[in-house]
Amino acid sequence: DQQVKQNSPSLSVQEGRISILNCDYTNSMFDYFLWYKKYPAEGPTFLISISSIKDKNEDGRFTVFLNKSAKHLSLHIVPSQPGDSAVYFCAASAGGETSGSRLTFGEGTQLTVNP
Amino acid sequence: DADVTQTPRNRITKTGKRIMLECSQTKGHDRMYWYRQDPGLGLQLIYYSFDVKDINKGEISDGYSVSRQAQAKFSLSLESAIPNQTALYFCATSEGGVGTDTQYFGPGTRLTVL
Numbered sequence: 001d002q003q004v005k006q007n008s009p010s011l012s013v014q015e016g017r018i019s020i021l022n023c024d025y026t027n028s029m030f031d032y033f034l035w036y037k038k039y040p041a042e043g044p045t046f047l048i049s050i051s052s053i054k055d056k057n058e059d060g061r062f063t064v065f066l067n068k069s070a071k072h073l074s075l076h077i078v079p080s081q082p083g084d085s086a087v088y089f090c091a092a093s094a095g096g097e098t099s100g101s102r103l104t105f106g107e108g109t110q111l112t113v114n115p
Numbered sequence: 116d117a118d119v120t121q122t123p124r125n126r127i128t129k130t131g132k133r134i135m136l137e138c139s140q141t142k143g144h145d146r147m148y149w150y151r152q153d154p155g156l157g158l159q160l161i162y163y164s165f166d167v168k169d170i171n172k173g174e175i176s177d178g179y180s181v182s183r184q185a186q187a188k189f190s191l192s193l194e195s196a197i198p199n200q201t202a203l204y205f206c207a208t209s210e211g212g213v214g215t216d217t218q219y220f221g222p223g224t225r226l227t228v229l
Contacts, residue, residue, distance in 0.1 A: 009155070034217075043119070043205050043220030044158070089157060101146065101165075101209060101216045102173075105157035 003027045004092050006106035014114055019077040021109050023090030026071065030092040034103070035064060035075050038087045047088075048075070080113045087111075118142045119221035121206050127227045134193040136224050138206030147189040148207040148218065149173075149181060151200075158205065164189055165211060196228040 005024045013019045021035075031052040036044035050057040050064045050073070057064050063076045077084055090106040119140045128134050138147065145166050150158040150173075160173030162181040170181060178200060180192045193200055203225050207218040 004157075006157075036220075041222065043207075043222050045220070046217045049217070091158075101211070102160065102163070103158075103218065105150075105159070107155055107157045 001026075002107075003030075004090055004104050004106040006088075006090055006109050008109050009107070010110040010112070012112045012114060013080050015082055016079045019075075019080045019084065019111055019113065021075040021077075021088050021090075021111065023073045023075075023106050024071060025073075025092050027092070027094070027104070028071070029094040030104075032093040033064070033066060033073050034091045034093075035062075036089045036091060036105075037084075038089065038108070044089055077111075080111075082113045082115050085111055085113050119206060119208055119219055121204075121221040121224050123224060124222065125225045127229065128196055129229050130197055132196050132228075134196050134226065136191045136204055136206075136226070138189045138191070138221055140187050140206075140208045140219075140221075142208055142210075142219060143186075144208040144210050144219075145186065146209040146211045146216070147183065148209075149179075149189070149191045150205045150207065151175065151202040152205065152223075153202050161191065161204075193226075193228075196226075198228045201226060201228045 034049040035047040037047045038044040048062050066073045087108045089108045091103040122137045148163045149161040152158050164183045206221040209216045209218045
């Protein structure tokens with residue numbers, strides 16, 4: 001039972017354009033969502049997060065949008081840069097005392113930004 | 116120096132062998148986690164520990180055991196390795212406490228069971 005799904009295994013965009021990575025979830029108890037980025041031969045690194053009380057969170061070139069009614073979140077990268085090429089994981093947590101402690105991950109999306 | 120280190124980085128072993136993967140952290144975090152990554156499946160939680168005396172099973176704990184030797188050390192053992200345990204294994208830490216709890220990952224251990 002895959003509670004967090006990233007339906008696109010890969011995405012290719014041109015440098016300078018917008019990258020949009022999507023994630024869907026099924027568990028209505030999830031209340032905290034994160035995006036991690038992973039380069040080859042490295043562990044995932046935290047990128048950006050959003051609490052369910054918000055519908056948007058922005059950090060520089062990265063913006064995460066949350067649509068609770070659709071159980072959908074997306075990560076927008078504008079403008080995309082070649083260094084953004086990596087695997088992006090969506091993750092969710094049911095929170096409780098500490099949001100983010102028990103994470104459920106999606107399958108990942110390989111983003112390739114072409115110069 | 117890396118905040119979260121894992122040893123070994125790569126390991127090839129045979130079916131039935133006992134294997135231990137080690138994780139150390141210098142971040143001073145109370146919480147530590149073990150995940151495995153399989154192609155197309157993302158990361159799955161094996162075990163987690165919220166402090167030295169607290170060990171909890173994750174989604175896929177069967178065939179694995181853990182030991183939290185100290186706040187900074189959390190090891191994962193495969194008592195009798197089998198080929199479908201071939202995967203990339205990640206250790207992670209987090210600070211805990213009230214509020215958001217970002218996890219920080221080690222570089223991973225690639226394990227192959229023949």
